[in-house]
Amino acid sequence: MDAGRDDNQQDGFATRAIHAGQEPEAGTGAVVVPIYQTSTFAQDVTGQTRAGYDYSRAGNPTRTALQEALAALEEGRHGVAYASGMAALDAALRTMLRPGDHLIIPNDAYGGSYRLVNSVFAPWGVQFTPVPLGDLDAVRAAIRPETRVVLCETPTNPLLGIADIAGLAQLCAEVGAGAPKLVVDNTFATPYLQRPLALGADVVLHSTTKYLGGHSDVIGGALITSDDALGEAFAFQAKAVGGVSGPFDAWLTLRGLKTLAVRMDRHCDNAEAVVELLREHPRVAQVYYPGLDAHPGHDVAAGQMLRFGGMVSFRVVGGQHEATKVCERTRLFTLAESLGGVESLIEHPGLMTHMSVAGSPLQVPDDLVRLSVGIEDVDDLLADLADALD
Numbered sequence: 001m002d003a004g005r006d007d008n009q010q011d012g013f014a015t016r017a018i019h020a021g022q023e024p025e026a027g028t029g030a031v032v033v034p035i036y037q038t039s040t041f042a043q044d045v046t047g048q049t050r051a052g053y054d055y056s057r058a059g060n061p062t063r064t065a066l067q068e069a070l071a072a073l074e075e076g077r078h079g080v081a082y083a084s085g086m087a088a089l090d091a092a093l094r095t096m097l098r099p100g101d102h103l104i105i106p107n108d109a110y111g112g113s114y115r116l117v118n119s120v121f122a123p124w125g126v127q128f129t130p131v132p133l134g135d136l137d138a139v140r141a142a143i144r145p146e147t148r149v150v151l152c153e154t155p156t157n158p159l160l161g162i163a164d165i166a167g168l169a170q171l172c173a174e175v176g177a178g179a180p181k182l183v184v185d186n187t188f189a190t191p192y193l194q195r196p197l198a199l200g201a202d203v204v205l206h207s208t209t210k211y212l213g214g215h216s217d218v219i220g221g222a223l224i225t226s227d228d229a230l231g232e233a234f235a236f237q238a239k240a241v242g243g244v245s246g247p248f249d250a251w252l253t254l255r256g257l258k259t260l261a262v263r264m265d266r267h268c269d270n271a272e273a274v275v276e277l278l279r280e281h282p283r284v285a286q287v288y289y290p291g292l293d294a295h296p297g298h299d300v301a302a303g304q305m306l307r308f309g310g311m312v313s314f315r316v317v318g319g320q321h322e323a324t325k326v327c328e329r330t331r332l333f334t335l336a337e338s339l340g341g342v343e344s345l346i347e348h349p350g351l352m353t354h355m356s357v358a359g360s361p362l363q364v365p366d367d368l369v370r371l372s373v374g375i376e377d378v379d380d381l382l383a384d385l386a387d388a389l390d
Contacts, residue, residue: 013073013192014261021068022254033065035251058239062247066254067222070212073191073257074204076224078231080238081245081253085187085207086112088221090120091243092183092203093149095233099125102147104180106133107362110157111354113185114362117151130361133163134297140171143180152201153185154194155301158313158349158370160288162297165304169200181230187211187340192264193306197226208245210340211310214256214263218249263342266375267310270344273378274371274385278314283322283389285367288313311339312371313349316389320366324348327369329388332380339372344381346371 011019022033038060041053053059063081071079082088093116097103105117107130117128131142133152143150150172154163165184172180183203184196190211196204206212208220223234238244245253275289290301291308301308316323326346327335333346337353347353349364357363373381 016072017069017257017260020072021065033062033251033254036061036247038247056247057242057244060244060247060250062254063245063250066245066250066257069254069257070206070208070222071224073260074186074197074224075191075195075226076197076204077226077228078234079222079224080231080234081208081250082221082223082238083243083245083249084219085205085209085221086116087243088205088207088223089113089116089151089185091234091237091241092205092223093117093121093126093151094241095230095237096149096181096183097121097126098148100146101126101149102144103128104131104133104139104142104147104150105129106151106153106156106161106163107131108156108159108161108364109151109153109357109362110185111349111356111362113151113153114360115356118360132161133168134161134300136164136167136171139168143171143175145178147175147180148178150180150182151185152182153188154304155188155290155309155311157188157311158288158354158364158368160188160290160295160311160313162290162295162301164297164300165194165196165199165201169202173200188309188311189305190260190264192261193268193309194304197224199304202227203230208253208256209338211264211267212256212260212340213253214260214341215252216338216341216343218252218256220245220249220253263375264307264310267373268307270375270378270381271308271310271312271371271373273382274312274373277382277385278312281386281389283317283326285315285317310373312373314369314371315365315367316369318367320348320350323367323369324351326388330384331387332376332384333371333388339370341372342375344372344374344376 067079181202184201204224206222333344
């Protein structure tokens with residue numbers, strides 16, 4: 001467990017992204033955090049470590065630097081880095097839930113999150129209810145005495161649904177003793193655009209694979225909290241179970257964090273231009289983007305986000321066949337799963353990332369296309385999409 005340093009909280013976001021947890025290395029003055037590619041650490045006296053490290057599953061200096069940086073960026077006290085975003089979600093739920101407990105999830109949740117809840121936690125005895133989290137009355141009605149966690153995505157994947165984080169936090173607090181914890185998946189927004197802890201969330205979840213790493217070359221996840229008991233529990237769970245980030249993966253993610261602010265501005269700029277193209281195209285039936293005035297939750301998003309992000313989804317006239325053809329025709333938008341890298345990606349959620357929700361209440365439209373808008377020259381991206389649609 002690593003706490004974000006209070007002195008870093010006074011610095012601006014981009015400054016924290018470059019410096020938090022990343023002081024020059026004491027022995028050599030190395031400006032970039034070294035990759036401590038070791039499994040174990042020497043002890044001069046039996047049972048006494050030199051700097052608190054004995055075995056890299058329990059702690060590693062490169063991972064410590066990443067955890068401190070993530071905590072600082074999310075304005076939290078504790079950060080734990082995991083081997084993947086799904087490992088982080090599993091750790092959060094396994095720490096906070098027991099058989100017989102109840103969990104609320106978005107009714108348009110990421111397919112992998114639904115698969116974990118439905119295929120792993122439900123057989124373990126955890127009950128769950130998909131709810132439109134943008135509807136606070138629906139969430140209030142779904143909370144039971146045994147509800148322990150409200151899992152929120154905002155924006156959601158892939159329909160870009162918006163939930164009122166402060167409203168959900170207040171709703172959870174109203175329950176009183178035994179109030180459910182609010183866990184917010186902040187992967188799409190990143191801490192540059194949205195900071196859930198400051199809005200009342202208990203835990204922030206990230207797939208650091210995505211925008212935080214930013215270069216499609218690393219898999220990772222993280223949990224950040226200001227709750228001391230949860231922070232300690234997450235750290236213990238990581239040590240006991242072992243699904244932690246390796247030192248090289250942690251180093252790659254740290255490298256990505258340094259440019260997060262400038263990348264997110266470019267992602268947003270490009271996404272806004274793409275949305276304008278899609279809105280006017282006759283082969284596009286509907287566009288999903290929180291920056292649109294007509295988007296459900298636009299006002300909430302405008303109040304809790306700095307900008308509206310780099311993810312865009314749209315429905316294609318002609319159904320699934322035409323949607324897949326658009327995905328296969330692009331040249332610069334690479335047909336691939338994942339998101340948040342510098343390169344633009346296109347995918348068909350129903351046949352790719354969200355196959356696990358097929359036939360469930362969370363099934364996505366079969367004519368839906370999802371874009372992760374990269375940071376290429378925007379005119380090139382617009383021409384590529386126009387060609388694919390035409």
